[in-house]
Every structure is written in C-alpha cells, then in structure tokens.
Amino acid sequence: MKITDKINALEPNKPFYSFEYFPPKTDEGLSNLYDRLRRMSLLDPLFVSFTWGTGGSTVDRTLEMCVIAQGLYGLETCMHLTCTNIAKGVLEDALTEAKNAGIQNILALRGDPPRGQEYWTSSDDEFTHAIDLVRYIRKKYGEWFCIGVAGYPEGHPDSNDKEQDLIHLKEKVDAGANFIISQLFYNIDSFVEWEKKCRKIGITVPIIPCVMPIQGYNSFRRITNLCKVDVPVDIINDLEPIQHDDQAVKEYGVSLATSIISELQKHHNVLGFHLCTLNLEKSVRLILEKLKFVKTEEERDDLQLMSRRRSVTNEIIRREPDGSLPAAKPVIWEEQGADYLGRSEDWDNFPNGRWGDPRSPAFGDIDSHGRSLRVPPDLALGYWKKPESIIDVVQIFKSYILCEIPMLPWSEEPLLKETDAIRSKLIKLNELGYLTVSSQPAVNGVKSTDPDFGWGPKGGYVYQKALVEFFVSPEMFERLAQRISKNCWVTYYAAKRNDEFSTNVKEETPSAVTWGVFPGKEIVQPTIIEKVSFDAWKVEAFALWADWEHLYPEGSPSRKLLKDIGDSWWLVNLVYHDYVNSEGFWELFFGDETGSQP
Structure with missing residues (x-):
C-alpha cells in the first residue's frame, strides 16, 4: 500500500510515526535485526524504511530487508534508492525486484557522494540528481510507486543557497514526488520556518520530519557535524556535563526527542514523524510510550494479565456437550506478550563504533551511508x-x-x-x-x-x-x-x-x-x-x-x-x-x- 494512501486513511488529527533502519554489515547483525524488527513491528509504525549504501553497496541486503519486513512481519516498506556511482542496470533491477515483491514506496535520493572529487560521478548521464530518479520512475512505472524525496530544513550540506534548495524541492514534487522526509534537525524553529516556506511556494504533499534520538555523545557530534546540522546551544550545554555517562546521554536523548515531537504536534499541527532508529530499539519504544502513542510496559502487563484471567475463566465455564470439562491443554504463552520487549532489547545498548559487537543489529556505519x-x-x-x-x-x-x-x-x-x-x-x-x-x-x-x-x-x-x-x-x-x-x-x-x-x-x-x-x-x-x-x-x-x-x-x-x-x-x-x-x-x-x- 502507498504511504500517502495510508496517511489519507488515518482518522483526522491522528498522529503516526515510521522507523528507519540501515543494513548491518554482518550476517549475524542482520539476523538479530530481524528479531528486532519483529518486536518493533508490535509498536505499529505506519511504515519502515531501509537505507541504501553509497554506490549501491548494500543493494542486495537492502532489498532483502524490505522483502522480509513486508512479507514476513507485515510492515509497510519504503526502500531508499540513490543514483550516486550506480550503473543504470542496478537501478532498473532494484526497481523491478521491488515491484515484483509488492514494495510500492521508494525514497529517491541523489545519495551522499564520496568527498574526493574523482569519486563523484553520476551513475549515468540520465541520473545526476534525485529529480532524475523521480522522473525515470514516473516515466517507466507510472503511478505504481509512491515516491518520497529528501528535504533540508537547514539547507543541503553541499549547498550554500537555501532558497535554491527550496526551488529544487518544489521541482522534485512537480516531477512526481508524493511525500517529503526531512533531514534530521534539533532546532525546531528551523523546521517550522522551512515547512512554512515549502507551503508558501506551493508544496502540498506530506512533509514528515526526521527525528534522531541521541544514542551516544560521540556519535551524535559526528553525525551532526557530517550533516552540518545546527545544534542549539542549550542542547550542547545540557550534554557537556553528562557526555561520559552513556546511560544519562541516552535518557536525555529520549527526553529531547519526546520534547521535539510533542512541540511539533501540539503547537505546529505536525502529525507524522520519521524516527531514525540507528537499528536500536529501546529509545524508540520509550519515546513512543512517553508520547502515549503506545501503551507502557506496565499497561501491557496489566492487559496481558486480564487477558489470561479471562481465558482461564472461559475455559472453566466451557464444557463438553455431555457436561464434562474439556481435556487439559498445554499452556502456550502468546509470543507477542512474552517477546514484546524482549530480553535482548538492552544487550547492545552501548554500541561502540566499528569495533562493536558484530552480532549487533547496530554494528556498522552509524550514519548509514558507507565510508568515504x-x-x-x-x-x-x-x-x-x-x-x-x-x-x-x-x-x-x-x-x-x-x-x-x-x-x-x-x-x-x-x-x-x-x-x-x-x-x-x-x-x-x-x-x-x-x-x-x-x-x-x-x-x-x-x-x-x-x-x-x-x-x-x-x-x-x-x-x-x-x-x-x-x-x-x-x-x-x-x-x-x-x-x-x-x-x-x-x-x-x-x-x-x-x-x-x-x-x-x-x-x-x-x-x-x-x-x-x-x-x-x-x-x-x-x-x-x-x-x-x-x-x-x-x-x-x-x-x-x-x-x-x-x-x-x-x-x-x-x-x-x-x-x-x-x-x-x-x-x-x-x-x-x-x-x-x-x-x-x-x-x-x-x-x-x-x-x-x-
């Protein structure tokens, strides 16, 4: 189903959220990410997206993750697709496989090119920017795909002209893009003002802000520096005293992300949010609980206890036609109840860059775009x-x-x-x-x-x-x-x-x-x-x-x-x-x- 159709089918003023994942570098990490996806699917995201490494380096793994998430776990899937350093045939094959698998949502991106000038080459004269991908997909596949594009509230990292960035974004929408996912940000005013400008120039498609919970001090500074994201002084001041306490940084990251979403929802009428998970789950779950988008652990436990009591009562009063009690049955705990949180939720809570545990779903590049x-x-x-x-x-x-x-x-x-x-x-x-x-x-x-x-x-x-x-x-x-x-x-x-x-x-x-x-x-x-x-x-x-x-x-x-x-x-x-x-x-x-x- 198309993301825009799912958004339009929601009740008025009902908030929604989506999750972003990147392909782990190892088979063990991928296997454990599937377990994590199963648990996180119970948080009921509107859709999940999977990134695509520089130069199509993760094409097979990205496609596999999309197919598994959608076919096995029933998650609506959005596949990232970039045109940097990729042969046209690879793009065509990826789109064909996505369509054959029933994947209807594509996030069309130029991609993050390696910084060495010699390495920045388009995949083909036909594909130089994201708009070329949008036009190609529309021309070849008509309206089969729902196409998303990226927007940059604080300007594209490779551009010094924010007004020109807005014009390019409008051109991508006019070429056939159906929705926009923003670059991550921590300055709420930047996003709000940028969204207003988007609407003012005639962009009417859904704009979904990307929120990345802070998982660690060093990774946070690295990602914000790479993406040239403005970090308000008060956030830096809050983090400095606790930068060596990983648990405190995570807790602050949950509170900050909750505050950003709550502010946008209550005061700026923003209903949808794209959560960059970095392949970790606990922070995402806690944010959704604090926002009351999902039930808390205690509320779930109470519901499960009530459900089990009702089940026992029903079994007691149900009798065979002759009035006898039914034969005893083995107790089978519901997989959803027992595994909703999962004991492994915390096991990789403190990932440590490339020398982390290769079995962790979070093992790999924290910025998810490959090394360069x-x-x-x-x-x-x-x-x-x-x-x-x-x-x-x-x-x-x-x-x-x-x-x-x-x-x-x-x-x-x-x-x-x-x-x-x-x-x-x-x-x-x-x-x-x-x-x-x-x-x-x-x-x-x-x-x-x-x-x-x-x-x-x-x-x-x-x-x-x-x-x-x-x-x-x-x-x-x-x-x-x-x-x-x-x-x-x-x-x-x-x-x-x-x-x-x-x-x-x-x-x-x-x-x-x-x-x-x-x-x-x-x-x-x-x-x-x-x-x-x-x-x-x-x-x-x-x-x-x-x-x-x-x-x-x-x-x-x-x-x-x-x-x-x-x-x-x-x-x-x-x-x-x-x-x-x-x-x-x-x-x-x-x-x-x-x-x-x-």
Whole structure:
C-alpha cells in the first residue's frame, strides 16, 4: 500500500510515526535485526524504511530487508534508492525486484557522494540528481510507486543557497514526488520556518520530519557535524556535563526527542514523524510510550494479565456437550506478550563504533551511508599536504596524534581524552613506521564516571585491554610476527589489500576488549574483536586509503607513494590481553628498535 494512501486513511488529527533502519554489515547483525524488527513491528509504525549504501553497496541486503519486513512481519516498506556511482542496470533491477515483491514506496535520493572529487560521478548521464530518479520512475512505472524525496530544513550540506534548495524541492514534487522526509534537525524553529516556506511556494504533499534520538555523545557530534546540522546551544550545554555517562546521554536523548515531537504536534499541527532508529530499539519504544502513542510496559502487563484471567475463566465455564470439562491443554504463552520487549532489547545498548559487537543489529556505519572521505578535497589537502616520502606520511599521522590536524581518513574526530595516557607511545610507534589508525590504553576497574575512561551508567566499573591498529610494511610485520609468537598475551589479525590474511588466533571466538560491570546488570561488552568485524573493517580501511590516493593527480609522486603503500602494506589489529600489566604490550614494539626505522 502507498504511504500517502495510508496517511489519507488515518482518522483526522491522528498522529503516526515510521522507523528507519540501515543494513548491518554482518550476517549475524542482520539476523538479530530481524528479531528486532519483529518486536518493533508490535509498536505499529505506519511504515519502515531501509537505507541504501553509497554506490549501491548494500543493494542486495537492502532489498532483502524490505522483502522480509513486508512479507514476513507485515510492515509497510519504503526502500531508499540513490543514483550516486550506480550503473543504470542496478537501478532498473532494484526497481523491478521491488515491484515484483509488492514494495510500492521508494525514497529517491541523489545519495551522499564520496568527498574526493574523482569519486563523484553520476551513475549515468540520465541520473545526476534525485529529480532524475523521480522522473525515470514516473516515466517507466507510472503511478505504481509512491515516491518520497529528501528535504533540508537547514539547507543541503553541499549547498550554500537555501532558497535554491527550496526551488529544487518544489521541482522534485512537480516531477512526481508524493511525500517529503526531512533531514534530521534539533532546532525546531528551523523546521517550522522551512515547512512554512515549502507551503508558501506551493508544496502540498506530506512533509514528515526526521527525528534522531541521541544514542551516544560521540556519535551524535559526528553525525551532526557530517550533516552540518545546527545544534542549539542549550542542547550542547545540557550534554557537556553528562557526555561520559552513556546511560544519562541516552535518557536525555529520549527526553529531547519526546520534547521535539510533542512541540511539533501540539503547537505546529505536525502529525507524522520519521524516527531514525540507528537499528536500536529501546529509545524508540520509550519515546513512543512517553508520547502515549503506545501503551507502557506496565499497561501491557496489566492487559496481558486480564487477558489470561479471562481465558482461564472461559475455559472453566466451557464444557463438553455431555457436561464434562474439556481435556487439559498445554499452556502456550502468546509470543507477542512474552517477546514484546524482549530480553535482548538492552544487550547492545552501548554500541561502540566499528569495533562493536558484530552480532549487533547496530554494528556498522552509524550514519548509514558507507565510508568515504568526509571532508571536501581542499580541506583534506590542507590537512595532509602532498606527501612524497614515507617520512612525510609518518609526519601526517604524528600531526593527528599531536592534535595539529583534526582528522585522518580513518578518524574523522579528534582523539579521545583517554589517548593522553598513551600519546607519547603512539608518537614513538609512528616514528618507528607503525602508522596507527586506532588505539586504546589498558584500564583495570576504573569508575564508570571517570572523565577520561568512563562510560555507561553511574556506579559501575569499566575495563579494557590495550589495543592498537596500524598499517605497517611487510618487512616490519614479519619481524613483529616473530616477536608476537613468543608472547602468549598477544592476539592479532592482519590483512593486505589483496586479501592476504594472517592471524595467530587458533580458535575463533569473540574477544571482548572493553567491558563494564554495573549494579543489577549483566556484564556489558560493547567492544568485540573477532575475524568477522576485522574483515568488515579491512575492506573499508583500504577503500579509505584509496580515497586518499585519489585526492592527487594520476602520475603524481603523492599518488604513486600512497598507492604503493596501500598495495603492499599490512593492516594489523593487535590486542594485549593482560589488562592488569600492560607494559609488556609496548615492549613488544620498543624492545627491538634497531633497524626498524622507516
């Protein structure tokens, strides 16, 4: 059924809401997301949408999720579709499969292009912007699809002309778009004023605001920076004191999202809301409960108890035709009642970026669009200059660790405060030729409220093993592997761009490198290292290296240097499991420095 038909069929002034999900990177994450979808389907969203990775990188998984959600769980589905770096045949196949599966709703997008200029190419001369997709779908499929498009209350991230953005939006509607989903926002006034301008220029289709509950401080700042979203000062001031308390940040995110929706509903007559779930469920459920859009846990328990009592009473008074009681039947608890919340609702409540648990539905890119250089080429070149030797490359990595430049291709935010504990060691590692892209110091039972290392709810203790990830030359990796073979506390995964792989992990089991112990809770393990997560990251890590290469002209010394490194060096993830005494970890690198200089 078309989304617009469902909206029109609602009772007057009845609010509605929808959920957005992204395709997890692993099969385990996808399987667990299906369990989550089943539970969240009981919250009765008007529809659910599934994102589409940059360049169509998730086309098969996105289509599968749409088909499962609609066919198995009865959820109205909206498939995102982008035209950036995608062959026309892929678009045609995706639309054909969607139609054959009965999917009638498409969100037509240009897509977020990789920031390197060489990478921004349309899929075909026919497809350069979202409006081209809208026109194509209308021309080929008539009115079969209900088409949505994106709107930007604070202006498109790649545009400096908000008025021109409005004109483009009106053109997309005139070309056949049926509804609009906004970019996420936290400034209510921005959305309200933008919606008024949309109506003033003649846009009459439904406009659905996108609301993203804050799930973590760092992920919130990253997403808002990438999307160039205005964050009101009072929100920043509220978050600053609690930024290290993950539970408090989540609770604040629920309250803030509830407040935004309530304000838009009560004072601006906005009835529909699109919730960006980031593949997590608890915050979404709590928001809907606070808004009284769904019943609370207690109310559901009361209803289930009453239902069971009525069922027992009915069984007692129902007798066989001869007056005897019926034969005893086995007690079968309703799946919906027992699994509405689900014990696994909380298990991945504190996702930790790419090194989270790969079994989690939330494992993957938090911005859901795939990895690419998230910085314009001119800024990137300003940060990373024009390296012409390995010494130049080492200096770039050192500059990031010293906070002289704000980012590397693999790290879009400044280093966390915990890095202070190992900063000098990381500098030394890079000077030896280990180009570090990720690290964490060992921590043994620090309070969860600690400003440098703490996370999770108050009153707990957190632990973590020393970890470092780096690119290294084949010669240095060979020497390092020999030293590792003599140390029982070390495990590693290593890979090259050509899929050559090495590890000393003999029995493949998940290895928690960060965990927390909190009052009344099971042990929380937000950071897991295992082959499946390393394999997923390895592909992205070398793709990012290639993005860096292509900032420079073909044949230039910088491009040749970076390509040579990317083609021949190893990406290594190394964990030291003795978190009580971590000095042996650093001796692994510094014990034999002779001949190790790049």
